[in-house]
Amino acid sequence: MAFKIIASQCTQCGACEFECPSNAIELKGEKYVIDPKKCTECKGVFEIQQCASVCPMPKTCVPA
Amino acid sequence: MDSATWEKIKDHPCFSEEAHHYFARMHVAVAPACNIQCNYCNRKYDCANESRPGVVSEKLTPDQALRKVVAVANEVPQLSVLGIAGPGDACYDWNKTRATFERVASEIPDIKLCISTNGLALPEHVDKLAEMNVSHVTITINMVDPAVGEKIYPWIFYGHRRYTGVDAAKILHEQQMLGLEMLTARGILTKINSVMIPGVNDLHLIEVNKWVKERGAFLHNVMPLISDPAHGTSFGLTGQRGPNALELKALHDRLEGGAKLMRHCRQCRADAVGLLGTDRGQEFTLDHVPLEPHYDGAKRQAYREVVARIRDDHLEAKEKAIATVASANIRGSLQVAVATKGGGRINEHFGHAKEFQVYEASQTGIKFVGHRKVEPYCHGGWGEDAALAGIIAALDGIDIVLCARIGDCPKERLMEAGIRATDTYGYDYIEAAISALHATEFGTAPSQATA
Ligand code: SF4
Ligand code: SF4
Ligand code: SF4
Numbered sequence: 001m002a003f004k005i006i007a008s009q010c011t012q013c014g015a016c017e018f019e020c021p022s023n024a025i026e027l028k029g030e031k032y033v034i035d036p037k038k039c040t041e042c043k044g045v046f047e048i049q050q051c052a053s054v055c056p057m058p059k060t061c062v063p064a
Numbered sequence: 065m066d067s068a069t070w071e072k073i074k075d076h077p078c079f080s081e082e083a084h085h086y087f088a089r090m091h092v093a094v095a096p097a098c099n100i101q102c103n104y105c106n107r108k109y110d111c112a113n114e115s116r117p118g119v120v121s122e123k124l125t126p127d128q129a130l131r132k133v134v135a136v137a138n139e140v141p142q143l144s145v146l147g148i149a150g151p152g153d154a155c156y157d158w159n160k161t162r163a164t165f166e167r168v169a170s171e172i173p174d175i176k177l178c179i180s181t182n183g184l185a186l187p188e189h190v191d192k193l194a195e196m197n198v199s200h201v202t203i204t205i206n207m208v209d210p211a212v213g214e215k216i217y218p219w220i221f222y223g224h225r226r227y228t229g230v231d232a233a234k235i236l237h238e239q240q241m242l243g244l245e246m247l248t249a250r251g252i253l254t255k256i257n258s259v260m261i262p263g264v265n266d267l268h269l270i271e272v273n274k275w276v277k278e279r280g281a282f283l284h285n286v287m288p289l290i291s292d293p294a295h296g297t298s299f300g301l302t303g304q305r306g307p308n309a310l311e312l313k314a315l316h317d318r319l320e321g322g323a324k325l326m327r328h329c330r331q332c333r334a335d336a337v338g339l340l341g342t343d344r345g346q347e348f349t350l351d352h353v354p355l356e357p358h359y360d361g362a363k364r365q366a367y368r369e370v371v372a373r374i375r376d377d378h379l380e381a382k383e384k385a386i387a388t389v390a391s392a393n394i395r396g397s398l399q400v401a402v403a404t405k406g407g408g409r410i411n412e413h414f415g416h417a418k419e420f421q422v423y424e425a426s427q428t429g430i431k432f433v434g435h436r437k438v439e440p441y442c443h444g445g446w447g448e449d450a451a452l453a454g455i456i457a458a459l460d461g462i463d464i465v466l467c468a469r470i471g472d473c474p475k476e477r478l479m480e481a482g483i484r485a486t487d488t489y490g491y492d493y494i495e496a497a498i499s500a501l502h503a504t505e506f507g508t509a510p511s512q513a514t515a
Contacts, residue, residue: 015098015221019224053225056098
């Protein structure tokens with residue numbers, strides 16, 4: 001299981017990138033994207049998905 | 065003021081009203097990530113035609129920021145301060161803030177470094193800020209009571225989780241107070257920005273002022289909420305209004321005697337460049353700056369030497385003028401609007417002014433009380449009537465306008481609205497002119513000028 005970013009709503013603030021414990025988020029060209037192979041949904045590290053809880057835009061980091 | 069403090073503020077345009085006539089700041093938007101949400105902010109918003117705090121068109125990497133700072137330092141001799149002021153939080157998006165400051169400081173060692181923060185992540189970085197010689201910090205503090213804070217902050221992100229409601233506001237408040245105390249203990253000057261939100265925190269800001277004064281804040285800057293449904297902020301959408309100029313002034317007056325108030329803030333964009341009140345940001349967008357500019361401090365150095373020479377002269381003229389007005393012992397007061405482009409002189413044409421600086425001459429002397437933003441009158445021949453009507457409205461309550469030049473037509477229109485305007489004092493020091501004007505107005509000296 002993994003999370004994904006709805007690019008059209010993203011403000012490109014980059015907060016999710018440095019909060020992600022799995023280094024799964026990267027700026028690719030103009031978009032932040034989550035690598036589904038790396039995303040662990042933060043399991044075992046944090047109780048709640050970091051990308052979703054830091055993101056200023058509602059419903060932008062969501063289950064893929 | 066002691067001389068050590070004066071040394072710290074004498075070339076910082078925001079921390080010293082006097083310095084803002086001579087020195088310029090630039091902001092670089094390198095740290096867009098934020099750890100709180102404010103109801104007056106919309107992170108999505110970005111429009112090149114819109115000037116308001118936090119808004120920025122160009123987010124920069126630390127390397128791009130260095131390029132831009134060097135280009136500006138080469139071209140804008142007044143530049144003295146580099147600030148990181150949003151969008152986002154400079155302390156939360158820390159790696160980018162640090163990388164930018166380290167790069168710039170090694171290239172331009174004498175530039176003052178300054179940050180703005182909401183305070184949540186401030187305590188953990190205070191030591192490093194001190195080590196990097198960051199000399200000025202602005203903390204936005206809108207409340208000291210979490211019940212008030214709850215209405216301003218829907219959530220914060222702290223310790224790897226999101227908090228909402230009173231819990232969020234309480235943590236934010238505690239971190240802000242701790243951060244402020246830590247900065248004071250290290251001798252770093254602090255300015256507190258508070259956004260005045262009518263019906264939410266307006267009267268509460270009196271309490272905020274007390275708290276921050278007790279914790280050593282150097283300046284308190286109470287700014288009006290900017291709220292427009294078109295900006296898409298939560299407050300804009302719920303119809304929360306901002307205060308009008310009179311409400312803001314009434315609150316400023318009630319705060320007199322507490323922590324020292326800043327009255328010359330321009331609520332700049334997060335990528336503003338130049339003297340306060342002017343924004344040359346558009347001249348220095350990345351496509352306008354060289355790829356590898358080489359820092360050449362000659363212009364800045366030459367300018368500093370000039371300022372050092374003329375500044376004492378200006379200070380002397382200013383003090384004399386203030387003493388003259390105070391000693392005249394006249395009950396009435398005079399509201400004067402001045403068009404200036406810096407240097408403490410009346411040196412801007414009426415038609416080119418984007419703002420007027422307002423001074424009050426009264427029994428206590430001559431005091432700077434604020435500024436009024438306007439759309440310049442000379443905008444290439446169209447819409448002049450509308451612009452003039454706007455300027456007249458903005459100058460409500462002003463007795464006399466002082467400028468370097470003014471045409472007969474706008475002068476007559478102002479006169480019809482009960483506002484006199486004159487270029488008789490063009491290029492004089494502001495306070496000296498106001499003193500002469502005061503003497504003429506109240507008949508304490510032979511008439512020298514007709515308005
Ligand atoms: S859910 Fe966690 S691991 Fe996955 S992308 Fe978001 S922060 Fe990274
Ligand atoms: S935190 Fe949200 S808005 Fe910011 S870059 Fe990540 S997805 Fe985009
Ligand atoms: S917003 Fe106010 S404090 Fe900040 S740079 Fe502009 S004038 Fe100075």
